[in-house]
Amino acid sequence: MGQPNRLSVVQAYRFALDLSPAQERAVLGHAGAARVAYNWGLARVKAVLDQRAAERSYGIGDDQLTPAPGWTLPALRQAWNTAKEDAAPWWRDYSKEAYNTGLDALARGLKNWADSRSGKRSGRPVGFPRFKSRRRSTPAVRFTTGAIRVEPDRKHVVLPRLGRLKLHESARKLARRLQAGTARILSATVRRDGRRWYVSFTCEVQRARRTPARPCATVGVDLGVMHVAVLSTGVLVPNPRHLDAALRKLRRISRALSRKVGPDRRAHRDASKRWCRTRTALGRAHARVANLRRDGLHKLTTRLATGYGTIVVEDLNVAGMLRGRRLARRITDAGFAEIRRQLVYKTDWYGGRLVVADRWCPSSNTCSACGAVRTKLTLSERTFTCTTCGLVLDRDVNAARNLAALAATVAGSGPETLNGRRADRKTPPAGLVAVKRLPGTATADKTGTVPPQGRTSDHAPTAAS
Numbered sequence: 001m002g003q004p005n006r007l008s009v010v011q012a013y014r015f016a017l018d019l020s021p022a023q024e025r026a027v028l029g030h031a032g033a034a035r036v037a038y039n040w041g042l043a044r045v046k047a048v049l050d051q052r053a054a055e056r057s058y059g060i061g062d063d064q065l066t067p068a069p070g071w072t073l074p075a076l077r078q079a080w081n082t083a084k085e086d087a088a089p090w091w092r093d094y095s096k097e098a099y100n101t102g103l104d105a106l107a108r109g110l111k112n113w114a115d116s117r118s119g120k121r122s123g124r125p126v127g128f129p130r131f132k133s134r135r136r137s138t139p140a141v142r143f144t145t146g147a148i149r150v151e152p153d154r155k156h157v158v159l160p161r162l163g164r165l166k167l168h169e170s171a172r173k174l175a176r177r178l179q180a181g182t183a184r185i186l187s188a189t190v191r192r193d194g195r196r197w198y199v200s201f202t203c204e205v206q207r208a209r210r211t212p213a214r215p216c217a218t219v220g221v222d223l224g225v226m227h228v229a230v231l232s233t234g235v236l237v238p239n240p241r242h243l244d245a246a247l248r249k250l251r252r253i254s255r256a257l258s259r260k261v262g263p264d265r266r267a268h269r270d271a272s273k274r275w276c277r278t279r280t281a282l283g284r285a286h287a288r289v290a291n292l293r294r295d296g297l298h299k300l301t302t303r304l305a306t307g308y309g310t311i312v313v314e315d316l317n318v319a320g321m322l323r324g325r326r327l328a329r330r331i332t333d334a335g336f337a338e339i340r341r342q343l344v345y346k347t348d349w350y351g352g353r354l355v356v357a358d359r360w361c362p363s364s365n366t367c368s369a370c371g372a373v374r375t376k377l378t379l380s381e382r383t384f385t386c387t388t389c390g391l392v393l394d395r396d397v398n399a400a401r402n403l404a405a406l407a408a409t410v411a412g413s414g415p416e417t418l419n420g421r422r423a424d425r426k427t428p429p430a431g432l433v434a435v436k437r438l439p440g441t442a443t444a445d446k447t448g449t450v451p452p453q454g455r456t457s458d459h460a461p462t463a464a465s
Protein backbone atom coordinates (compact mmCIF):
# COMPACT_ATOMS: atom_id res chain seq x y z
CA MET A 1 0.00 0.00 0.00
CA GLY A 2 1.04 3.53 -0.60
CA GLN A 3 3.45 2.75 -3.41
CA PRO A 4 2.96 5.23 -6.24
CA ASN A 5 3.09 2.61 -9.01
CA ARG A 6 0.70 0.27 -7.21
CA LEU A 7 -3.04 0.36 -6.89
CA SER A 8 -4.59 -1.35 -3.89
CA VAL A 9 -7.95 -2.89 -4.73
CA VAL A 10 -10.27 -5.44 -3.18
CA GLN A 11 -10.88 -8.16 -5.71
CA ALA A 12 -12.42 -11.62 -5.72
CA TYR A 13 -11.04 -14.81 -7.23
CA ARG A 14 -13.59 -17.53 -7.76
CA PHE A 15 -12.85 -21.17 -8.47
CA ALA A 16 -15.13 -24.13 -9.02
CA LEU A 17 -14.80 -26.89 -6.42
CA ASP A 18 -14.79 -30.65 -6.78
CA LEU A 19 -16.29 -31.77 -3.48
CA SER A 20 -16.52 -35.34 -2.30
CA PRO A 21 -19.94 -36.37 -0.95
CA ALA A 22 -18.61 -36.16 2.63
CA GLN A 23 -17.20 -32.68 2.01
CA GLU A 24 -20.45 -31.57 0.46
CA ARG A 25 -22.31 -32.74 3.57
CA ALA A 26 -19.85 -30.81 5.74
CA VAL A 27 -20.31 -27.60 3.72
CA LEU A 28 -24.08 -27.97 3.75
CA GLY A 29 -23.91 -28.47 7.50
CA HIS A 30 -21.99 -25.23 7.92
CA ALA A 31 -24.39 -23.38 5.64
CA GLY A 32 -27.27 -24.79 7.69
CA ALA A 33 -25.61 -23.61 10.90
CA ALA A 34 -25.31 -20.14 9.38
CA ARG A 35 -29.01 -20.20 8.56
CA VAL A 36 -29.94 -21.34 12.07
CA ALA A 37 -27.96 -18.48 13.63
CA TYR A 38 -29.57 -16.01 11.21
CA ASN A 39 -33.10 -17.19 11.93
CA TRP A 40 -32.42 -17.32 15.67
CA GLY A 41 -31.19 -13.71 15.68
CA LEU A 42 -34.06 -12.52 13.52
CA ALA A 43 -36.66 -14.19 15.75
CA ARG A 44 -35.08 -12.54 18.79
CA VAL A 45 -35.00 -9.05 17.28
CA LYS A 46 -38.54 -9.48 15.98
CA ALA A 47 -39.86 -10.57 19.37
CA VAL A 48 -38.41 -7.53 21.13
CA LEU A 49 -39.68 -5.14 18.45
CA ASP A 50 -43.19 -6.65 18.67
CA GLN A 51 -43.07 -6.43 22.46
CA ARG A 52 -42.11 -2.75 22.28
CA ALA A 53 -44.89 -2.03 19.78
CA ALA A 54 -47.42 -3.72 22.08
CA GLU A 55 -46.18 -1.80 25.12
CA ARG A 56 -46.43 1.45 23.19
CA SER A 57 -50.04 0.64 22.29
CA TYR A 58 -50.83 0.31 26.02
CA GLY A 59 -49.51 3.82 26.50
CA ILE A 60 -46.26 2.93 28.23
CA GLY A 61 -43.72 5.74 28.03
CA ASP A 62 -40.67 5.40 25.80
CA ASP A 63 -38.30 5.22 28.81
CA GLN A 64 -40.32 2.35 30.36
CA LEU A 65 -40.24 0.12 27.28
CA THR A 66 -38.34 -3.16 26.99
CA PRO A 67 -34.83 -2.10 25.94
CA ALA A 68 -34.27 -2.01 22.17
CA PRO A 69 -32.42 -5.06 20.87
CA GLY A 70 -28.83 -4.63 19.77
CA TRP A 71 -28.50 -5.63 16.16
CA THR A 72 -24.93 -4.83 15.33
CA LEU A 73 -22.75 -7.83 14.58
CA PRO A 74 -20.87 -7.71 17.95
CA ALA A 75 -24.16 -7.47 19.88
CA LEU A 76 -25.71 -10.33 17.96
CA ARG A 77 -22.60 -12.45 18.36
CA GLN A 78 -22.52 -11.89 22.10
CA ALA A 79 -26.18 -12.78 22.44
CA TRP A 80 -25.66 -15.89 20.34
CA ASN A 81 -22.73 -17.04 22.43
CA THR A 82 -24.78 -16.92 25.61
CA ALA A 83 -27.77 -18.62 24.01
CA LYS A 84 -26.18 -21.18 21.71
CA GLU A 85 -26.08 -23.99 24.27
CA ASP A 86 -29.90 -23.92 24.35
CA ALA A 87 -30.62 -22.77 20.81
CA ALA A 88 -28.16 -25.13 19.15
CA PRO A 89 -26.70 -27.79 21.47
CA TRP A 90 -24.80 -29.17 18.46
CA TRP A 91 -22.94 -25.90 17.92
CA ARG A 92 -19.52 -27.50 18.45
CA ASP A 93 -19.95 -29.53 15.27
CA TYR A 94 -19.40 -26.49 13.08
CA SER A 95 -16.87 -23.68 12.84
CA LYS A 96 -17.74 -20.48 14.69
CA GLU A 97 -17.35 -18.79 11.30
CA ALA A 98 -20.59 -20.46 10.22
CA TYR A 99 -22.60 -18.68 12.92
CA ASN A 100 -20.73 -15.49 12.16
CA THR A 101 -21.77 -15.78 8.49
CA GLY A 102 -25.45 -15.89 9.45
CA LEU A 103 -25.28 -13.17 12.10
CA ASP A 104 -23.30 -10.87 9.80
CA ALA A 105 -25.91 -11.27 7.05
CA LEU A 106 -28.62 -10.46 9.60
CA ALA A 107 -26.76 -7.40 10.91
CA ARG A 108 -26.44 -6.05 7.38
CA GLY A 109 -30.06 -6.76 6.56
CA LEU A 110 -31.28 -4.98 9.68
CA LYS A 111 -28.95 -2.04 9.11
CA ASN A 112 -30.09 -1.66 5.50
CA TRP A 113 -33.71 -1.77 6.59
CA ALA A 114 -33.17 0.80 9.36
CA ASP A 115 -31.11 3.11 7.11
CA SER A 116 -33.69 2.84 4.36
CA ARG A 117 -36.48 3.74 6.77
CA SER A 118 -34.67 6.72 8.24
CA GLY A 119 -33.70 7.97 4.79
CA LYS A 120 -29.97 7.41 5.29
CA ARG A 121 -29.91 4.93 2.43
CA SER A 122 -30.98 5.96 -1.05
CA GLY A 123 -32.54 3.77 -3.68
CA ARG A 124 -35.44 1.42 -3.45
CA PRO A 125 -36.92 0.88 0.03
CA VAL A 126 -35.45 -2.11 1.83
CA GLY A 127 -37.88 -4.43 3.59
CA PHE A 128 -37.49 -6.04 7.00
CA PRO A 129 -35.32 -9.18 6.82
CA ARG A 130 -37.22 -12.41 6.31
CA PHE A 131 -36.55 -15.87 7.66
CA LYS A 132 -34.32 -18.05 5.51
CA SER A 133 -35.77 -21.29 4.27
CA ARG A 134 -33.76 -24.45 3.87
CA ARG A 135 -35.31 -25.03 0.49
CA ARG A 136 -34.94 -21.64 -1.07
CA SER A 137 -31.83 -19.99 0.35
CA THR A 138 -28.45 -20.35 -1.33
CA PRO A 139 -26.18 -22.41 0.90
CA ALA A 140 -23.06 -20.41 1.72
CA VAL A 141 -20.49 -20.07 4.46
CA ARG A 142 -17.70 -17.53 4.80
CA PHE A 143 -14.40 -17.91 6.62
CA THR A 144 -12.51 -14.81 7.70
CA THR A 145 -9.96 -16.30 10.09
CA GLY A 146 -7.94 -19.47 10.53
CA ALA A 147 -6.08 -21.58 8.03
CA ILE A 148 -7.11 -20.30 4.60
CA ARG A 149 -4.62 -21.05 1.88
CA VAL A 150 -3.99 -22.32 -1.62
CA GLU A 151 -1.88 -25.49 -1.69
CA PRO A 152 1.44 -25.42 -3.60
CA ASP A 153 0.00 -27.72 -6.29
CA ARG A 154 -2.58 -24.95 -7.00
CA LYS A 155 -5.25 -27.61 -7.35
CA HIS A 156 -6.37 -27.66 -3.72
CA VAL A 157 -7.37 -25.13 -1.12
CA VAL A 158 -7.39 -25.48 2.65
CA LEU A 159 -10.20 -24.01 4.73
CA PRO A 160 -10.81 -24.19 8.49
CA ARG A 161 -12.80 -27.26 9.59
CA LEU A 162 -13.53 -28.27 5.99
CA GLY A 163 -9.89 -29.16 5.37
CA ARG A 164 -8.35 -29.78 1.98
CA LEU A 165 -10.79 -29.26 -0.90
CA LYS A 166 -10.05 -30.14 -4.50
CA LEU A 167 -10.46 -27.44 -7.11
CA HIS A 168 -12.06 -28.03 -10.48
CA GLU A 169 -9.63 -25.60 -12.10
CA SER A 170 -6.14 -24.32 -11.36
CA ALA A 171 -5.82 -21.44 -8.92
CA ARG A 172 -2.58 -20.27 -10.50
CA LYS A 173 -3.69 -16.67 -11.03
CA LEU A 174 -4.25 -16.21 -7.34
CA ALA A 175 -1.34 -18.46 -6.29
CA ARG A 176 1.12 -16.38 -8.30
CA ARG A 177 -0.03 -13.20 -6.63
CA LEU A 178 0.10 -14.80 -3.19
CA GLN A 179 3.67 -15.97 -3.85
CA ALA A 180 4.74 -12.57 -5.14
CA GLY A 181 3.17 -10.96 -2.09
CA THR A 182 0.84 -8.78 -4.13
CA ALA A 183 -2.32 -10.37 -2.77
CA ARG A 184 -3.63 -11.03 0.71
CA ILE A 185 -6.68 -13.20 1.36
CA LEU A 186 -9.28 -11.42 3.47
CA SER A 187 -11.94 -14.09 3.42
CA ALA A 188 -13.07 -17.23 1.64
CA THR A 189 -16.69 -18.05 0.86
CA VAL A 190 -17.96 -21.46 -0.20
CA ARG A 191 -21.24 -21.16 -2.06
CA ARG A 192 -23.43 -23.27 -4.27
CA ASP A 193 -24.37 -21.58 -7.53
CA GLY A 194 -26.69 -23.58 -9.71
CA ARG A 195 -25.59 -27.16 -9.30
CA ARG A 196 -21.94 -26.45 -8.63
CA TRP A 197 -19.91 -25.42 -5.62
CA TYR A 198 -17.50 -22.50 -5.74
CA VAL A 199 -14.96 -21.01 -3.42
CA SER A 200 -14.51 -17.27 -3.71
CA PHE A 201 -11.50 -15.57 -2.18
CA THR A 202 -11.86 -11.91 -1.35
CA CYS A 203 -8.37 -10.46 -1.58
CA GLU A 204 -6.60 -7.21 -1.15
CA VAL A 205 -4.56 -6.98 -4.33
CA GLN A 206 -1.74 -4.62 -5.25
CA ARG A 207 -2.19 -4.06 -8.95
CA ALA A 208 0.43 -2.40 -11.10
CA ARG A 209 -0.77 0.96 -12.35
CA ARG A 210 -1.49 0.74 -16.06
CA THR A 211 -2.44 3.06 -18.85
CA PRO A 212 -4.82 2.14 -21.64
CA ALA A 213 -3.39 1.44 -25.11
CA ARG A 214 -4.71 4.78 -26.37
CA PRO A 215 -4.82 7.09 -23.34
CA CYS A 216 -6.08 10.08 -25.33
CA ALA A 217 -8.74 8.19 -27.27
CA THR A 218 -12.39 8.48 -26.32
CA VAL A 219 -15.04 5.92 -27.12
CA GLY A 220 -18.78 6.40 -26.78
CA VAL A 221 -20.71 3.24 -25.96
CA ASP A 222 -24.39 3.08 -26.76
CA LEU A 223 -25.90 0.17 -24.87
CA GLY A 224 -28.75 -1.25 -26.85
CA VAL A 225 -31.28 -3.96 -27.28
CA MET A 226 -30.44 -4.95 -30.84
CA HIS A 227 -26.77 -5.16 -29.99
CA VAL A 228 -25.04 -5.42 -26.62
CA ALA A 229 -23.18 -2.24 -27.47
CA VAL A 230 -22.47 0.06 -30.39
CA LEU A 231 -19.19 1.96 -30.27
CA SER A 232 -18.63 5.44 -31.66
CA THR A 233 -15.89 3.88 -33.80
CA GLY A 234 -18.68 2.16 -35.75
CA VAL A 235 -18.07 -1.29 -34.24
CA LEU A 236 -21.22 -3.23 -33.44
CA VAL A 237 -20.90 -5.69 -30.57
CA PRO A 238 -23.65 -8.28 -31.12
CA ASN A 239 -25.52 -10.23 -28.47
CA PRO A 240 -23.77 -13.57 -27.96
CA ARG A 241 -25.43 -15.85 -30.48
CA HIS A 242 -25.15 -19.05 -28.42
CA LEU A 243 -27.35 -17.33 -25.85
CA ASP A 244 -30.42 -17.76 -28.06
CA ALA A 245 -29.74 -21.48 -28.42
CA ALA A 246 -29.33 -21.80 -24.66
CA LEU A 247 -32.58 -19.91 -24.11
CA ARG A 248 -34.43 -22.24 -26.48
CA LYS A 249 -33.18 -25.16 -24.44
CA LEU A 250 -34.23 -23.39 -21.27
CA ARG A 251 -37.78 -22.98 -22.55
CA ARG A 252 -37.97 -26.63 -23.59
CA ILE A 253 -36.86 -27.86 -20.17
CA SER A 254 -39.24 -25.48 -18.39
CA ARG A 255 -42.14 -26.91 -20.37
CA ALA A 256 -41.02 -30.45 -19.57
CA LEU A 257 -40.83 -29.57 -15.87
CA SER A 258 -44.36 -28.17 -15.82
CA ARG A 259 -45.71 -31.49 -17.11
CA LYS A 260 -44.16 -33.47 -14.25
CA VAL A 261 -45.45 -34.03 -10.75
CA GLY A 262 -43.95 -31.39 -8.50
CA PRO A 263 -44.06 -31.14 -4.72
CA ASP A 264 -47.22 -29.97 -3.00
CA ARG A 265 -46.80 -29.09 0.64
CA ARG A 266 -50.49 -28.67 1.33
CA ALA A 267 -51.32 -32.09 -0.08
CA HIS A 268 -48.16 -33.50 1.58
CA ARG A 269 -46.98 -34.77 -1.76
CA ASP A 270 -43.33 -35.18 -2.55
CA ALA A 271 -41.94 -34.37 -5.96
CA SER A 272 -41.53 -37.23 -8.39
CA LYS A 273 -38.09 -38.49 -9.33
CA ARG A 274 -38.58 -37.19 -12.86
CA TRP A 275 -39.52 -33.75 -11.60
CA CYS A 276 -36.34 -33.59 -9.49
CA ARG A 277 -34.22 -34.74 -12.40
CA THR A 278 -35.74 -32.18 -14.76
CA ARG A 279 -35.33 -29.44 -12.19
CA THR A 280 -31.64 -30.26 -11.94
CA ALA A 281 -31.38 -29.97 -15.72
CA LEU A 282 -33.20 -26.64 -15.60
CA GLY A 283 -30.78 -25.31 -13.01
CA ARG A 284 -27.88 -26.33 -15.21
CA ALA A 285 -29.38 -24.63 -18.25
CA HIS A 286 -29.88 -21.44 -16.23
CA ALA A 287 -26.29 -21.56 -15.04
CA ARG A 288 -25.08 -21.97 -18.61
CA VAL A 289 -27.00 -18.91 -19.79
CA ALA A 290 -25.55 -16.91 -16.92
CA ASN A 291 -22.01 -18.12 -17.69
CA LEU A 292 -22.25 -17.31 -21.40
CA ARG A 293 -23.54 -13.85 -20.62
CA ARG A 294 -20.88 -13.15 -18.02
CA ASP A 295 -18.10 -14.28 -20.31
CA GLY A 296 -19.28 -12.04 -23.16
CA LEU A 297 -19.63 -8.99 -20.95
CA HIS A 298 -16.21 -9.42 -19.36
CA LYS A 299 -14.54 -9.69 -22.76
CA LEU A 300 -16.27 -6.51 -23.95
CA THR A 301 -15.52 -4.42 -20.86
CA THR A 302 -11.89 -5.55 -20.67
CA ARG A 303 -11.42 -4.66 -24.33
CA LEU A 304 -12.86 -1.20 -23.74
CA ALA A 305 -11.03 -0.49 -20.50
CA THR A 306 -7.62 -1.60 -21.76
CA GLY A 307 -8.04 0.19 -25.09
CA TYR A 308 -9.43 3.65 -24.46
CA GLY A 309 -8.48 6.47 -22.11
CA THR A 310 -12.05 7.70 -21.78
CA ILE A 311 -15.24 5.68 -22.03
CA VAL A 312 -18.62 7.40 -22.15
CA VAL A 313 -21.80 5.47 -21.41
CA GLU A 314 -25.38 6.50 -20.97
CA ASP A 315 -27.03 6.31 -17.57
CA LEU A 316 -29.96 4.10 -18.49
CA ASN A 317 -32.94 3.75 -16.25
CA VAL A 318 -32.77 -0.02 -16.16
CA ALA A 319 -35.39 -0.40 -13.45
CA GLY A 320 -37.85 1.62 -15.54
CA MET A 321 -37.07 -0.28 -18.73
CA LEU A 322 -37.53 -3.64 -17.02
CA ARG A 323 -41.23 -2.95 -16.56
CA GLY A 324 -42.05 -3.82 -20.16
CA ARG A 325 -41.97 -7.59 -20.34
CA ARG A 326 -40.66 -8.70 -23.72
CA LEU A 327 -38.07 -5.99 -24.02
CA ALA A 328 -37.18 -6.76 -20.43
CA ARG A 329 -35.67 -10.17 -21.07
CA ARG A 330 -33.54 -8.75 -23.86
CA ILE A 331 -32.29 -5.99 -21.60
CA THR A 332 -31.43 -8.25 -18.71
CA ASP A 333 -29.70 -10.44 -21.26
CA ALA A 334 -27.54 -7.60 -22.39
CA GLY A 335 -26.85 -6.94 -18.72
CA PHE A 336 -26.74 -3.17 -18.81
CA ALA A 337 -26.17 -2.72 -15.14
CA GLU A 338 -23.46 -5.35 -15.19
CA ILE A 339 -21.61 -3.58 -18.02
CA ARG A 340 -21.72 -0.36 -16.04
CA ARG A 341 -20.48 -2.09 -12.88
CA GLN A 342 -17.59 -3.75 -14.69
CA LEU A 343 -16.58 -0.56 -16.47
CA VAL A 344 -16.47 1.32 -13.18
CA TYR A 345 -13.84 -0.93 -11.63
CA LYS A 346 -11.99 -1.86 -14.81
CA THR A 347 -11.37 1.75 -15.83
CA ASP A 348 -9.92 2.11 -12.35
CA TRP A 349 -7.67 -0.94 -12.80
CA TYR A 350 -6.42 0.05 -16.24
CA GLY A 351 -6.04 3.75 -15.61
CA GLY A 352 -8.90 4.95 -17.77
CA ARG A 353 -11.81 7.23 -17.04
CA LEU A 354 -15.53 6.48 -17.13
CA VAL A 355 -18.01 9.24 -17.89
CA VAL A 356 -21.68 8.56 -17.32
CA ALA A 357 -23.94 10.84 -19.32
CA ASP A 358 -27.19 12.03 -17.86
CA ARG A 359 -30.25 9.93 -18.58
CA TRP A 360 -32.01 12.81 -20.31
CA CYS A 361 -29.18 13.88 -22.59
CA PRO A 362 -30.64 13.64 -26.13
CA SER A 363 -27.92 11.39 -27.54
CA SER A 364 -30.16 9.57 -30.00
CA ASN A 365 -31.98 12.50 -31.60
CA THR A 366 -29.06 14.91 -31.90
CA CYS A 367 -27.01 15.01 -35.09
CA SER A 368 -23.43 13.97 -34.31
CA ALA A 369 -22.09 16.07 -37.21
CA CYS A 370 -23.80 19.46 -36.88
CA GLY A 371 -25.52 19.27 -33.49
CA ALA A 372 -29.05 19.91 -34.72
CA VAL A 373 -31.71 18.30 -32.54
CA ARG A 374 -34.47 16.40 -34.25
CA THR A 375 -37.85 16.47 -32.60
CA LYS A 376 -38.97 12.91 -33.05
CA LEU A 377 -37.24 9.60 -33.61
CA THR A 378 -39.24 6.44 -33.12
CA LEU A 379 -37.58 3.26 -31.88
CA SER A 380 -38.26 1.54 -35.21
CA GLU A 381 -36.21 4.10 -37.15
CA ARG A 382 -32.84 2.43 -37.35
CA THR A 383 -31.15 5.15 -39.40
CA PHE A 384 -30.58 8.73 -38.34
CA THR A 385 -31.12 11.26 -41.11
CA CYS A 386 -30.28 14.89 -40.38
CA THR A 387 -32.57 17.43 -42.04
CA THR A 388 -30.05 20.24 -41.50
CA CYS A 389 -26.76 18.86 -42.83
CA GLY A 390 -27.96 15.70 -44.55
CA LEU A 391 -26.03 13.22 -42.41
CA VAL A 392 -27.19 9.63 -42.80
CA LEU A 393 -25.87 7.27 -40.11
CA ASP A 394 -26.86 4.18 -38.14
CA ARG A 395 -29.01 5.36 -35.27
CA ASP A 396 -26.88 3.75 -32.55
CA VAL A 397 -23.54 4.83 -34.04
CA ASN A 398 -24.87 8.40 -34.10
CA ALA A 399 -25.84 8.13 -30.43
CA ALA A 400 -22.45 6.64 -29.54
CA ARG A 401 -20.66 9.51 -31.30
CA ASN A 402 -22.72 12.03 -29.36
CA LEU A 403 -21.70 10.31 -26.15
CA ALA A 404 -18.03 10.37 -27.15
CA ALA A 405 -18.31 14.08 -27.87
CA LEU A 406 -19.72 14.64 -24.38
CA ALA A 407 -16.44 13.50 -22.84
CA ALA A 408 -14.83 16.76 -23.92
CA THR A 409 -17.20 18.68 -21.68
CA VAL A 410 -15.95 16.95 -18.55
CA ALA A 411 -12.32 16.86 -19.63
CA GLY A 412 -11.88 20.34 -18.20
CA SER A 413 -11.58 21.99 -21.58
CA GLY A 414 -14.20 24.47 -20.51
CA PRO A 415 -17.66 25.43 -21.67
CA GLU A 416 -16.29 26.76 -24.99
CA THR A 417 -16.04 23.25 -26.32
CA LEU A 418 -19.63 22.61 -25.58
CA ASN A 419 -21.04 25.88 -26.86
CA GLY A 420 -18.79 25.91 -29.89
CA ARG A 421 -20.00 22.51 -30.99
CA ARG A 422 -23.59 22.71 -30.03
CA ALA A 423 -24.58 26.35 -29.86
CA ASP A 424 -28.12 25.65 -30.94
CA ARG A 425 -28.94 22.80 -28.60
CA LYS A 426 -32.09 23.19 -26.59
CA THR A 427 -31.27 21.07 -23.57
CA PRO A 428 -28.94 22.67 -21.05
CA PRO A 429 -25.53 21.02 -21.06
CA ALA A 430 -25.60 20.35 -17.32
CA GLY A 431 -26.02 16.96 -15.79
CA LEU A 432 -22.84 15.12 -16.59
CA VAL A 433 -21.67 12.75 -13.95
CA ALA A 434 -18.23 11.26 -13.69
CA VAL A 435 -18.05 8.12 -11.64
CA LYS A 436 -14.86 7.12 -9.97
CA ARG A 437 -15.05 4.51 -7.28
CA LEU A 438 -12.38 3.56 -4.84
CA PRO A 439 -12.68 -0.21 -4.62
CA GLY A 440 -13.74 -1.58 -1.31
CA THR A 441 -14.28 1.77 0.29
CA ALA A 442 -17.92 2.31 -0.54
CA THR A 443 -19.27 -0.79 1.11
CA ALA A 444 -16.88 -1.60 3.91
CA ASP A 445 -19.25 -1.12 6.77
CA LYS A 446 -19.11 -1.81 10.47
CA THR A 447 -19.73 -5.45 9.73
CA GLY A 448 -16.42 -5.54 7.93
CA THR A 449 -16.95 -7.46 4.72
CA VAL A 450 -17.01 -6.81 1.02
CA PRO A 451 -20.09 -7.42 -1.14
CA PRO A 452 -20.49 -10.81 -2.77
CA GLN A 453 -19.50 -11.19 -6.39
CA GLY A 454 -21.76 -9.84 -9.04
CA ARG A 455 -23.46 -7.37 -6.79
CA THR A 456 -23.21 -3.64 -7.36
CA SER A 457 -21.90 -1.64 -4.48
CA ASP A 458 -23.43 1.77 -4.19
CA HIS A 459 -20.96 4.35 -5.29
CA ALA A 460 -21.66 8.00 -4.81
CA PRO A 461 -21.69 9.82 -8.15
CA THR A 462 -19.85 13.08 -8.03
CA ALA A 463 -20.89 16.04 -10.12
CA ALA A 464 -18.13 16.90 -12.54
CA SER A 465 -17.34 20.56 -12.89
Ligand SMILES: [Zn+2]
Pocket (backbone or CB within 6 Å): 367, 368, 369, 370, 371, 372, 386, 387, 388, 389, 390, 391
Ligand atom coordinates in the same frame (compact mmCIF):
# COMPACT_ATOMS: atom_id res chain seq x y z
ZN1 LIG B 1 -26.67 17.41 -39.02
